[in-house]
Amino acid sequence: MRMYVSRWWVTLFLSSLHQSVSPFPAFTGSPSSLRPRPPKFLPSAAAPTSPRLPSTPSFTGPSPVPSTGPSEQGHCFLEISPSTLVVRFGDPMSANCSLQGIHSPHILGWEVKMEGLEPMMGVGSLVWSVNNLTTWSLESICFAVFEHGGQCFKELNLTVYKPPDSVSISYINHSGPVHEGHQYTLQCRVEDVAPVEKLIVTFHRGNAKLGSAQSRTNPESKPVNETFTVNITSSKEDDGVQYWCEARLDLGPQGPTPPPVVRSQSLTPTVYYGPHSLCPSKLQVREGETLTWQVRGNPHPLVTWLRDGHVVAPPTRLSRNNSGIYTISARGALEQLNCTLEVEVVIAKGTSNTYCRRFLVVLLVQLIYWI
Structure with a gap:
């Protein structure tokens, strides 16, 4: 429920100031005829289209202060400290509103849209505090009303936050x-x-x-x-x-x-991919080596070797008889890859020299035996 400070509250407060500060003009309105309305003495160009401010009392006597005075919104000397508040939902908070450099009789008030909050008014400075902030959207406005007419207001920039669950x-x-x-x-x-x-x-x-x-x-x-x-x-x-x-x-x-x-x-x-592999047209392998083909995929592909249309096991110790045309098929979860290559088995370098060295060793042993 939105709380507004009515002219009746302001009248009561001004009456208390009448005896202690300076004479105030008499209030001529009646509580039953009062409705919240925009600040009376703010210039129309500076006032917002629908400010949610408390009604102000009607004054007789001196006319409103000039537009260069504290009544002009563009030159409002209200100060809220801190000017911006970021509060976690459920945490305490407080803000102080004061009027800087103005010594003429005045009243300060906080207008806060918060259920159960009574209107607050004072002079000099006024603190608004909450022990447990449990309202998400909260408009908090500090306002000042001056003895010789005129008023100004300033809104507290308040953000209420909550981290995600x-x-x-x-x-x-x-x-x-x-x-x-x-x-x-x-x-x-x-x-x-x-x-x-x-x-x-x-x-x-x-x-x-x-x-x-x-x-x-x-x-x-x-x-x-x-x-x-x-x-x-x-x-x-x-x-x-x-x-x-x-x-x-x-x-x-x-x-x-x-x-x-x-x-x-x-x-x-888990990424299913492949099979992936390089497929050379010709492959040279040395005698005695194993014929292998590197293929990657997830899940690991099923690899099948064929020679002359027949399924064969890849030779483990190659000889020249293993030379020929091979077709390799790799079947994966997504597709099948076929690779045809010509395998040439070559004599490893140093094979003949090794044979000759072995023959000479045997011959030398025989000569020693004969001697």
Whole structure:
């Protein structure tokens, strides 16, 4: 329920000042005829179209002060300290309003839209405090009314925030392994956060940032749920990589340091890819070696060797008889790869010299025996 300071309150307060400060003009209105209205003595160009301020008493006697005085909103000498407050929901808060450099009789007041809060008025300075702030959207305005007519006001810049209850990351419309080369959408869901327009969500792939998003179009001050998305194209390098997101409330220099950050769990995809392999047209292998072919894929491909149309086992110790045309088939989860290559088995360098050295050793042993 919105609380307004009526002319009746102001009249009672002015009556108390009448005996202690200086003579005040008499109040000529009646409480029943009073309604909240814009400040009476603010210039029309400076006053907002619908300021939510308390009604002011009607004065007789001296006319309002000139527009260069404290009654002009553009030259209002009210000071709120701190001018900006960032408060976590449920925490205490306080703000002081004072009038600087003005010594003429005046009154100060706080107009606050808060259930159960009585109107507050005083002189010199006036503190508004709350032990447990449990209102999300709160307009708090300090105003001053001067003896010779005129008034001004200033609004406290107040932000009430709440870190999210949870942050989670998942694929949209997908579960299980992902396929290489396909596009997927990651979503980061942030639950019960306020204010959402201060929320920044960042997507990560391992230690690298994929990008950030912000909900600037939602002015809601109460906690809401919000979902942010990013598109990715899977590759074999993504297999086993951790995706995650974090939600941060960017509350400005008056906010807490460091700013509130909540991180999601990690999403570790299994990427199906392959088979991948190089397929040379001709392969030279030395005698005695094993014929191998490197192929990659997830899950590991099933490799089949064929020679002259017959399935064979890859030779483990090659001889010149193993030379010929081979067809290799690798079947993976996504596709099948076929490779045809000509295998040439060559004599290893140093094979003849080794044979000659062995013959000479045997001959030398025989000569020694004969001698």
